[in-house]
Structure formats: structure tokens, C-alpha cells
Amino acid sequence: MKNILKRISTNQTKTMLLLMLVFSVVILLFSGLVYFSIVNFSHQRFYELLKIRATTIVQIEKSKQHLDIPKNHILNSLNDEELPMEKDYVFEVPKDSNYSQITSQIHIPDTFFKNIVKKGEANFNDKEFYYIGQSFKSENKTYIAIASAKNHYVVYYLGYLKRTLTTCMILALFFSMIFSFYLSKTLFKPILKITNKVKEISSENLHLRLEPQPGNTELNELIDTFNGMLNRIETSFETQNHLIGNVSHELRTPLTSIMGEADVALSMKRSNEHYQETLQIILNEAEKLDKKIKALLMIAQTGFDGKIQKMDKVRMDQLLWDVIETATRINSKNKVYMDISMLPDNPKKLKVFGNEQLLHLAMANIINNGCKYSDFQQVKVSLGATDTHVYVIIKDNGIGIPDTEFDKIYDPFFRASNTRNYEGYGIGLPLARNIIRMHKGELIINSKENIGTTVQISFPIFVLS
Secondary structure (H helix, E strand, O other), X not given: OHHHHHHHOOHHHHHHHHHHHHHHHHHHHHHHHHHHHHHHHHHHHHHHHHHHHHHHHHHHHHHOOOOOOOOOOEEEEEOOOOOOOOEEEEEEOOOOOOOHHHHHHHOOOHHHHHHHHHHOEEEEXXXXXXXXXXXXXXXXXXXXXXXXXXXXHHHHHHHHHHHHHHHHHHXXXXXXXXXXXXXXXXXXXXXXXXXXHXXXXXXXXXXXXXXXXXXXXXXXXXXXXXXXXXXXXXXXXXXXXXXXXXXXXXXXXXXHHHHHHHHHHHHOOOOHHHHHHHHHHHHHHHHHHHHHHHHHHHHHHOXXXXXXXXXXXXXXXXXXXXXXXXXXXXXXXXXXXXXXXOOOXXXXXXEEEEOHHHHHHHHHHHHHHHHHHOOOOEEEEEEEEOOOEEEEEEEEOOOOOOHHHHHHOOOOOOOOHHHXXXXXXXXXXXXXXXXXXXXXXXXXXXXXXXXXXXXXXXXEEOOOO
């Protein structure tokens, strides 16, 4: 019973019932409109025929040279050739307006006769027979002519119409139920398919994605949004797994050195010089550990969560000049060349919306990497812009990145196999990517081992709202 109620309460069933209700109401309204329109037409048409007949009777009676109808006498005329069971009546209007004797003979209420005298014409029906009467004068006397007949169409054909419309309504309701079921199933089938697919996705198979539905724009928009969310979740999940693995390895190395040195120093008495040497090694390893922990905190603080202390418009050309000046001041061996040949005519196109300190940190990391891994050869920095984006291209002729290790360059603490002779912790590039993502930018790296690396960065330009 609970399963039945649960099924009835689903949106698919509700939609089917709602469609059936709408179809039923439309069918009932349409059938009622058809029925009453035909009934009204039949009444009007039959009254028109009777009116023609009554007018004919009046003309015939007026054409007689002498019309002598005894008081309270009804002149009957039967003419089955004109209308079904037609009966025509002509009588003089009583001077005392007492129609009781006449009503007893033809069984019509006296109000009908009074309306004829008052208005000159009136009609009346008693379900089967239809009456229409007209008053006329002849030799200073007032007469009433009535034409009546049985409306076979109303009596017989409307009954057939009722049965036909009832049958059509039952069939229409049956087919509307089938159509509603099919339509609701068709509408909800892609949603049910998506739901079942989503249920299959877990942490073990985050690579699965929803397939687009052809011809369904709204649903595809939902699918794209959901797939985008899965991309972010998968990236975050993989980054977290890599981070945990790398952190455990990177933190264990200095800790192992610290514990090893301390253990050796405590194993037996040593000279003061040996203790100082041991303490110096412990201090160095502790400093390395401290730097790595700070690097971890910085990566966490600049994670892709959009939380930045201060956002404002930043001129990228001014920022890059400041980065280059700082890099040269820190290490005089750094050689950075600023290519301004692609600068736009409108300096407003060089403005981005972001945090100047974080952008400075990201650019400095990439430019310093270019200088370091190219053995302080010249690093070329190009700046350009379109109507929508600002582009920064940083190119060096350094050691490059091995193809087999390229997919790991964004892992925290990862260092390529050809960087053993260079100082570093492997946190500059992941940190820079987090900052660029935070600013809705894009980072693209192309690199060949022993040839060099090209880094392309793009940011959306600052637009005044």
C-alpha cells in the first residue's frame, strides 16, 4: 500500500493525472459546446419554420372576404405535408381576455395568448410540440393565428447526438489517458535516466559523465551544469588524494632526518662540535619542515573557493613591470624581457578584477621558475588583450618538462626528474594555478624537454557594471 501511495505521489504520476484532467475538461467543454449549439440551432430553425407557417396562415385568413369565427371557437387546420404533426389554429381574441375555454381545448397556458396580443408575436414549447402565434385584425376584430408542430429533431435526433457525444467522450478520455501516460513517461524518461546514472556515480568512478539528450536544450543545460560540477569534484578529489600522498612523503623526509640525527646524537656521548653539527642539521630540517607546512597552508588558503580578502581592478602591465623589477632586484642574474608589441590601444583592456598581491605572487612564481630552470637565460614576457580577455605569455628556453611527467606538474611538492640540481619545493605552479582559477582565469602550459616552456595565462577583462 505504501509503495502504491509513493508511486501515486511521484511527479510523473501527478503530471499524467494533471494532463488527463486538462484533456477531460477540454473534451467536456467542447462536447457541451457542440451539444448546446446544435440544440439552440434546432430550436431557432424550427421556430423560423413555424413563423413562416404562422405568417402564411395570417395572410390566408386576411385574404378571405369575410372572416366569421364564432366567439370562443377555434378554427383548426391540419397540414401534415408542411411540418411533422402540424396543427394550426385561428380564433378571435375574447373581449374579456379570458382564455380559459381556449386553453382547455389546446392545452396552452393563457400567458402565451396574452403575450401574443401584447407583443404581436410569441412562441412556446412543451418539450415535444413547438408553438408560435401572431395576432392580426380583420373587420375591426382581433384574431390569433397559431402554428404548431412536433420537433422530431429534438425528440429523436438529439437523443442520438447525446449517445454519440457520450461515446466520443468515453473514447476521448480513454485515449487521453493513454496519451497522458505516454507523454509523461516521455517527459520524465530522460530525468529518470539521469537519476539512475547519478546513482551509479561514486568516489570510485568519478570519471563517469551524463550523456547529453538530443533536442532537449533545457535538460542539456542541466546535464552540462552537473557534468561541470562532477569535473570540479573529480579535480578536487584527485588533488586531495595527491596532496595527502605527497604531504605524507614530504613531511616524513625531514622528520626522519630529525629523528635519525637525534637518535644518533643520543646513542653515545659526543663532542661539543658534533652536537652542534647535529643540532644544525636538525635545525635545517626543521626549517624545511616549517617551509613545507607554510606552503601547504598557502595552497589551502588559495584553494578554488573564491575567498579573497580584497578584490579591485588591477592593471596587468603595471603589475608585470613590478614583478619583473622585483625579480631582478632579488636576483641580479634574472633576465626578463617585456614584449609590449601586442599592447592594445585602449589601456582599459589591460584591467582585470582581482587581488593584486595574489596575482603578483602567481606571476612571480611563474617568471622566477622560467629564470631558474633556464639557467638565467632571457625569459620573454608578452602582454596583449582582446575585447574580452587579457593574455600573458611567458616563454623560456630552459630544461622543459619530460612528456611522461607532464600530467603531474600541478601536484603539490612534485618536482620533475630533471630538476634535481635546482632548489625548490614543487609548490609554485600549483599555487599559481589556484590563484589564476580563483580569478576566473585559465592557465595553459606547453613544454618540451631541453627546449623550453611556454606558459599562457588569460583573465577576463574588468567590465564596469
